[in-house]
Amino acid sequence: MDLFRIPVGRVIELGLDLITEHLSFATKAFSGITESGIRILVDAMMFFPPWALIAIFSVLAWTLSRKKSVALFTLMGFFLIWNMGLWSPTVSTIALVLIATLIAMIIGLPMGILAALSRGAYRVIMPILDVMQTLPAFVYLIPAIPFFGLGAVGAIFATVIFSMPPAIRLTCLGIKQVPVEMIDAADAFGSTTAQKLFKLQLPMATPTIMAGINQTIMLALSMVVIAAMIGAGGLGGEVWKAIQRLEAGRGFEAGIAIVIVAMVLDRIMQRLGGKKEPV
Amino acid sequence: MKEKIVVKDLYKIFGPRPKHALTMLKSGVSKDELMEKTGHGVGIADVSFHVNEGEILVVMGLSGSGKSTLVRCINRLIEPTAGKIFLEDIEITALTKKELREVRQRRFGMVFQHFALFPHRSALKNVEYGLEIQKVDLAQRREKAMQALEQVGLKGWENSYPSQLSGGMQQRVGLARALALDPDIMLMDEAFSALDPLIRRDMQDELLTLQDKMHKTIIFISHDLDEALKLGDRIVLMMDGMIIQEGTAEEILAHPANEYVQKFVEDVNLSKVLTAETVMKKPGEVASYAYDGPKAALWKMKQAGISSIFVQHKNKLVGIVSADDASEALKKGEMNLKNIINTDITKVLPATPALELFTLLGENSPLAVVDEDDRLKGVIIRGALLAALSEGAQNNGSV
Numbered sequence: 001m002d003l004f005r006i007p008v009g010r011v012i013e014l015g016l017d018l019i020t021e022h023l024s025f026a027t028k029a030f031s032g033i034t035e036s037g038i039r040i041l042v043d044a045m046m047f048f049p050p051w052a053l054i055a056i057f058s059v060l061a062w063t064l065s066r067k068k069s070v071a072l073f074t075l076m077g078f079f080l081i082w083n084m085g086l087w088s089p090t091v092s093t094i095a096l097v098l099i100a101t102l103i104a105m106i107i108g109l110p111m112g113i114l115a116a117l118s119r120g121a122y123r124v125i126m127p128i129l130d131v132m133q134t135l136p137a138f139v140y141l142i143p144a145i146p147f148f149g150l151g152a153v154g155a156i157f158a159t160v161i162f163s164m165p166p167a168i169r170l171t172c173l174g175i176k177q178v179p180v181e182m183i184d185a186a187d188a189f190g191s192t193t194a195q196k197l198f199k200l201q202l203p204m205a206t207p208t209i210m211a212g213i214n215q216t217i218m219l220a221l222s223m224v225v226i227a228a229m230i231g232a233g234g235l236g237g238e239v240w241k242a243i244q245r246l247e248a249g250r251g252f253e254a255g256i257a258i259v260i261v262a263m264v265l266d267r268i269m270q271r272l273g274g275k276k277e278p279v
Numbered sequence: 280m281k282e283k284i285v286v287k288d289l290y291k292i293f294g295p296r297p298k299h300a301l302t303m304l305k306s307g308v309s310k311d312e313l314m315e316k317t318g319h320g321v322g323i324a325d326v327s328f329h330v331n332e333g334e335i336l337v338v339m340g341l342s343g344s345g346k347s348t349l350v351r352c353i354n355r356l357i358e359p360t361a362g363k364i365f366l367e368d369i370e371i372t373a374l375t376k377k378e379l380r381e382v383r384q385r386r387f388g389m390v391f392q393h394f395a396l397f398p399h400r401s402a403l404k405n406v407e408y409g410l411e412i413q414k415v416d417l418a419q420r421r422e423k424a425m426q427a428l429e430q431v432g433l434k435g436w437e438n439s440y441p442s443q444l445s446g447g448m449q450q451r452v453g454l455a456r457a458l459a460l461d462p463d464i465m466l467m468d469e470a471f472s473a474l475d476p477l478i479r480r481d482m483q484d485e486l487l488t489l490q491d492k493m494h495k496t497i498i499f500i501s502h503d504l505d506e507a508l509k510l511g512d513r514i515v516l517m518m519d520g521m522i523i524q525e526g527t528a529e530e531i532l533a534h535p536a537n538e539y540v541q542k543f544v545e546d547v548n549l550s551k552v553l554t555a556e557t558v559m560k561k562p563g564e565v566a567s568y569a570y571d572g573p574k575a576a577l578w579k580m581k582q583a584g585i586s587s588i589f590v591q592h593k594n595k596l597v598g599i600v601s602a603d604d605a606s607e608a609l610k611k612g613e614m615n616l617k618n619i620i621n622t623d624i625t626k627v628l629p630a631t632p633a634l635e636l637f638t639l640l641g642e643n644s645p646l647a648v649v650d651e652d653d654r655l656k657g658v659i660i661r662g663a664l665l666a667a668l669s670e671g672a673q674n675n676g677s678v
Binding site for chain 2: 179181182184185186187188189190191192195199200203204
């Protein structure tokens with residue numbers, strides 16, 4: 001049966017080699033910016049003693065979500081994490097998630113808007129998103145290493161690719177969901193495309209876009225944990241260590257810490273999106 | 280009368296290759312065949328009409344008749360496949376995007392069936408929208424928007440959001456949003472169709488009151504004959520994307536162009552219950568041939584506020600006297616009505632169906648409703664007949 005093997009893998013490898021060789025200036029620039037971003041964020045958070053940072057997070061949770069329960073949960077959850085001795089990896093995980101989400105949004109929102117406004121762009125972007133979402137997450141880790149080496153930047157690269165699709169999809173969906181009659185109204189009064197976008201479509205799409213960002217954060221969190229395999233550190237690193245040493249207790253502690261971070265971020269984002277809590 | 284908008288040979292075909300489909304349609308392929316063979320739907324086919332300055336033209340038809348497509352073609356929310364549209368001497372269909380935007384900003388106001396208010400903006404900010412995108416400065420646009428809200432009776436509601444307003448109020452905001460720009464043409468796409476019947480009637484009355492002051496050129500889309508009769512100076516009837524009849528309310532009621540219109544007309548108002556008896560008015564003052572002279576006749580007319588009066592003799596209707604003739608006779612010093620009475624009057628029985636009355640009604644003279652003994656039972660005048668027909672139909676519809 002070895003008549004002719006279509007060289008899919010070889011072609012991709014060649015392509016990746018080409019990028020590594022000739023676009024190293026770009027990957028290096030990305031590395032530099034991302035690395036310093038992470039460092040600044042982590043340093044800033046570690047500047048405070050843990051109890052002060054926990055207090056700040058709780059107040060932030062309260063003001064953003066306007067719910068006492070969320071604030072209380074943040075307070076107790078983060079204290080538990082501190083108590084388990086996982087504060088420092090938690091901070092670096094949060095930093096990784098925030099940076100990855102930020103980059104995913106900077107790329108994803110304009111892509112979503114483009115996909116919503118142009119049929120051509122929609123036809124190109126959507127299949128790419130399908131591939132991005134169905135390809136096993138681990139696969140992204142492999143090119144991340146030659147591009148950016150082991151460590152946090154590679155992890156962020158893989159995380160951004162993995163977590164960006166919902167931001168694009170839901171931005172596009174939110175804009176397309178604006179009722180035709182309202183679009184007609186905006187047009188009938190003589191709006192330009194930009195006026196229509198900023199005065200009607202984006203404000204109306206905000207809840208949906210927020211839901212997209214929420215999903216992006218959740219996906220980023222899960223990917224950041226997986227990315228520990230290429231040395232991203234953080235809570236994922238703790239889990240990874242526990243696996244290698246067969247320390248079930250330690251592994252679950254880190255796992256619980258991840259769940260707490262996920263729930264805090266989720267509740268805050270849900271509130272921001274103006275949605276009621278699911279009953 | 281000046282023609283404000285002229286639509287010439289307009290076509291709209293939906294599908295991937297409309298131009299190609301148009302040639303097929305023009306070469307005699309039927310719409311169904313076109314749909315089956317090429318997947319192209321015909322929205323509007325060969326539509327031509329005009330709208331006079333300051334009139335309300337109602338475009339009426341059932342859903343799917345192409346009326347909403349037609350109104351959207353006029354400001355090119357839907358791009359016509361072929362044909363020309365003129366607004367005075369501007370050819371709308373030839374404008375560039377930028378010119379079109381300007382014409383939309385300055386000339387057209389549009390009101391939508393489901394209001395199409397922006398839910399994230401307050402009533403005031405909704406009304407301001409058109410001015411805002413023209414970059415009118417804040418103070419000036421606030422003022423204009425407040426004026427428009429006041430015009431539609433929503434003063435004090437300017438800070439409410441659409442979701443806090445009832446349907447009728449939301450559509451008032453929609454109306455104000457269009458009026459704030461002071462356009463000369465209003466496009467109203469089933470503007471009152473989503474409102475419940477009582478509110479709808481209020482809004483219709485209010486539109487007519489506003490129109491008395493504003494004299495806009497209004498194109499009003501409706502699927503409701505009663506609404507069309509009430510609002511329309513002229514009515515255009517559409518079916519399957521084509522115009523099947525165009526005319527005043529009376530022309531359409533009295534001479535339906537084909538079976539379809541006939542059915543429409545029967546279905547909606549004619550409710551066969553409506554007869555001369557149900558639409559007539561009580562005769563009120565009647566002159567007596569034997570006793571009244573011109574002076575008495577005039578006095579009675581003045582009391583009743585009418586311009587001509589029926590004359591009875593021994594409880595039988597004998598004729599009619601007009602105020603002009605009576606005052607003429609009075610000047611000549613005549614003492615009775617003998618010389619000025621007009622015996623050529625149209626009499627109908629109380630059981631005559633209302634539809635037949637149209638053909639009998641003259642331009643100025645009222646109809647007399649008499650019983651078998653020629654006794655005057657009531658009077659029918661044109662305006663009252665139309666009003667009664669449309670109200671009667673509405674009552675029937677709601678029972």
